[in-house]
């Protein structure tokens with residue numbers, strides 16, 4: 001067995017240029033995630049924000065009753081495309097009640113549940129986390145305007161474009177018939193807007209948000 005002779009250190013121009021390229025290729029590439037797809041705001045963003053707009057949409061300050069419907073939690077993190085947490089971001093949600101009605105002057109199906117807050121806003125923690133307690137919204141509309149159950153999101157973080165989008169529920173049969181859900185460009189986009197159910201005391205849905 002013959003060993004190749006040790007070559008002197010290559011200090012030629014070619015060698016100096018080539019070396020950094022090798023180092024770059026050897027470094028593991030950071031995973032870059034696609035930003036959460038945007039979706040239309042829709043007509044039901046509150047015209048006037050409710051006085052009580054905290055993380056718990058199942059009760060309204062000053063009212064003894066609780067919102068009707070199945071109580072759920074929606075949790076997640078706001079992240080950059082490189083996976084870093086974005087703390088201090090504002091996350092707003094608004095949604096229909098257990099009968100598919102919004103608190104909004106344009107709601108034509110009747111008054112929404114007065115014990116349901118309908119809108120909530122929180123700031124993410126330093127780890128980018130947010131949490132809402134709410135109820136599972138019902139579908140609404142009819143025919144081609146039928147909307148599968150969904151929760152609207154608006155996320156604002158300093159130095160980044162605002163994100164307006166919608167969260168969908170996993171395993172919901174109506175998703176496949178919802179025009180807005182179907183219009184999403186491909187399986188990856190539909191997957192990104194579909195929450196993951198997590199084991200918890202209450203039904204808990206995780207919705208991770210990636211900002212551009």
Ligand SMILES: [Fe+2]
Pocket residue numbers: 042044096147150152
């Ligand atoms: Fe909606």
